[in-house]
Amino acid sequence: MKIVAVIPAYNEEKNIERAVRSVKPHVSEVVVIDDGSSDQTSEVSRAAGAYVLTHRINRGQGAALRTGTEFTLKQLNADVIVHYDADCQHEAEEVNDLVKPLMVGGADVVLGSRFLDKKSNIPLLRKLVLKGGIIFTRLTSGLRVTDTHNGFRALSREAAAKIQITQDRMAHASEILDEIAKHKLRYVEVPVTVKYSKASMEKGQSSLNSFRIVWEYLTGKLFK
């Protein structure tokens, strides 16, 4: 079983080495997509033991995930693809929990959820925004998931090939759920920990950005 972690990274030279090294023991290969970084993200990732794909200009996280997926399916012949974050918000050991349902054969997609247990230290505002995202997803895709914008997921080879990400920027998370519904893929949620640190809050998505993501999602969905 070949498991490949796909990590989109944009100007993550400070975090990417730790991300690659922490996840590597739990997977067969690590692929970092350097999404047009102006820093040393590519070099640091390679040195840490990852394949590196470089977007010459920044195209967004959704675009980077798709690049990683295409490469991983075609060139590395992966059986399982794990989406992982560059900024060390996830616990690397939890890769095993995500992959397990795929191995047992009960699911095509495994979604990490930070709301299934109480380990994550989610700030209140973020919690409210995410709950809004969950309601939004129920309305748009009909999926009853507990966490819609968690970047930690595992996909079988077949599921990864079916799920077409056309949203280049952040709205891809909703799009992936739509694709799961559309292709009637079997999915399960698994509790994962999301660590909120000062660094991750600065580098990551601002809660206000959720409005933009909804906008991108709607315009992308209606006008693609």
Place this chain on the structure above:
Amino acid sequence: MLIQILIIAFAIFALVRVFTKFKARQLSIGWFIFWLVFWVLVGVVVLLPQTTEMVARWVGVGRGVDVAIYFSIVLLFYLVFRIFLKIQSIESNITKLTREGAIREAKEPKQDE
């Protein structure tokens, strides 16, 4: 009236641009004809405002000026729509090119450890 002179001058300028862009092959024949007809029509309407009164009566709008404004707005929205679609397709093509390059030039992990 001054306004007529100003708009006519601008229409002539625009027509010159339309011709030079067409000669430089930056404008397809279809769009060349579209813009040619458009700016000539603008000239006609400005020089002979009474022509719009005819159209106004025909389509059932009060004043000729109003007809010109209504048609302009509809045309503007449509052009914005076209540009919007074009930008989306350019964006998605840029992503595809970027992706192809990234996959073609994929680098393997450093093996020196």
